[in-house]
Amino acid sequence: xxxxxxxxxxxxxxxxxxxxxxxxxxxxxxxxxxxxxxxxxxxxxxxxxxxxxxxxxxxxxxxxxxxxxxxxxxxxxxxxxxxxxxxxxxxxxxxxxxxxxxxxxxxxxxxxxxxxxxxxxxxxxxxxxxxxxxxxxxxxxxxxxxxxxxxxxxxxxxxxxxxxxxxxxxxxxxxxxxxxxxxxxxxxxxxxxxxxxxxxxxxxxxxxxxxxxxxxxxxxxxxxxxxxxxxxxxxxxxxxxxxxxxxxxxxxxxxxxxxxxxxxxxxxxxxxxxxxxxxxxxxxxxxxxxxxxxxxxxxxxxxxxx
Numbered sequence: 240x241x242x243x244x245x246x247x248x249x250x251x252x253x254x255x256x257x258x259x260x261x262x263x264x265x266x267x268x269x270x271x272x273x274x275x276x277x278x279x280x281x282x283x284x285x286x287x288x289x290x291x292x293x294x295x296x297x298x299x300x301x302x303x304x305x306x307x308x309x310x311x312x313x314x315x316x317x318x319x320x321x322x323x324x325x326x327x328x329x330x331x332x333x334x335x336x337x338x339x340x341x342x343x344x345x346x347x348x349x350x351x352x353x354x355x356x357x358x359x360x361x362x363x364x365x366x367x368x369x370x371x372x373x374x375x376x377x378x379x380x381x382x383x384x385x386x387x388x389x390x391x392x393x394x395x396x397x398x399x400x401x402x403x404x405x406x407x408x409x410x411x412x413x414x415x416x417x418x419x420x421x422x423x424x425x426x427x428x429x430x431x432x433x434x435x436x437x438x439x440x441x442x443x444x445x446x447x448x449x450x451x452x453x454x455x456x457x458x459x460x461x462x463x464x465x466x467x468x469x470x471x472x473x474x475x476x477x478x479x480x481x482x483x484x485x486x487x488x489x490x491x492x493x494x495x496x497x498x499x500x501x502x503x504x505x506x507x508x509x510x511x512x513x514x515x516x517x518x519x520x521x522x523x524x525x526x527x528x529x530x531x532x533x534x535x536x537x538x539x540x541x542x543x544x545x
Contacts, residue, residue, distance in 0.1 A: 243441050248350045249305040249328040253286070255348070255451045256303040256330050260288050262455035263301070263334070266462045267293040272301065277505050281308035283326075287508045291515070295341060295466040299334040300511030306502065310353060313501050323353035323363060327502075330451065331495060333512040334458065339478035340465040342375035342382070342423070343485060344458050345512070347495060348451045350444075365440065367447045368430035370405065371454060372413050373461075374423030374485060376478045378534045380544075382461055383424040387544035389457045390427050390450075397446040398438075402545070405429045410540040415488050420538040422488050477531050479518035486517050 260272045270293020278284035285304030290296050305328035315322060329349025336343070347370060353363035373386050387406070394401035405427035413422040427450070432443045489496055489512050499509035525531035 266459035269294040335514040340468040346371040366433040370428035372426035482517035
């Protein structure tokens with residue numbers, strides 16, 4: 240039997256990038272993604288697609304990459320792997336909207352494999368990872384429930400244990416310790432999904448594909464619901480402050496950012512997740528009883544949205 244190859248996985252992910260960009264352009268109504276192909280000197284490359292100043296999307300990036308080479312010692316040590324060659328491919332997305340009532344969204348789906356240099360050809364590890372999380376500037380409980388219900392439905396088609404486990408993993412991962420707050424309302428997060436007694440490599444990939452295909456219909460619906468809502472300058476300033484928190488997480492804690500920097504990745508593609516504009520006001524405290532204060536109170540782990 241022919242086993243699933245890294246080339247097949249990369250080809251599917253490249254197609255996912257294209258489908259998501261088309262869906263986002265349609266939902267935005269005006270913006271178009273630029274396309275930039277790039278190569279990495281150590282091996283592989285990718286396609287970076289950026290939409291700026293659309294009707295709904297202020298800045299959005301949809302990246303595809305498939306890179307390879309010698310695994311840097313810092314990463315092999317962190318992953319507890321022997322000296323290895325590696326191959327990594329994935330799609331990574333971050334969308335920053337104009338309207339403060341449209342949430343920021345992030346998704347990443349990826350595949351990683353090694354070929355251990357100490358054992359020779361074919362002796363290594365392989366796994367999938369990824370997730371989706373939502374970062375509203377103002378938490379709308381109806382939207383949060385819609386988002387989580389869609390993720391639960393996707394997870395439940397493959398394993399009833401996935402959603403509760405990966406939802407908790409997202410709560411713990413997308414957390415800003417120095418602020419004692421979650422980045423948003425969470426979602427799902429998973430890593431190192433490999434073959435086991437209950438799941439084949441092919442089954443894991445089908446799940447990852449389903450997560451990837453969940454993105455466009457869910458986020459374009461949230462764009463449709465919220466992009467025409469009126470907002471004030473006060474609400475825009477709050478959006479910039481919340482974007483600042485997003486920047487803090489991505490630059491201090493995000494493992495994908497660290498992996499890209501540690502493997503000499505393309506810096507513009509790595510940092511495409513950052514917003515065009517953000518703000519850091521000293522010791523900003525929302526007014527008592529305000530919508531901003533209400534959002535802060537819900538930026539905590541363990542809320543069962545679904």
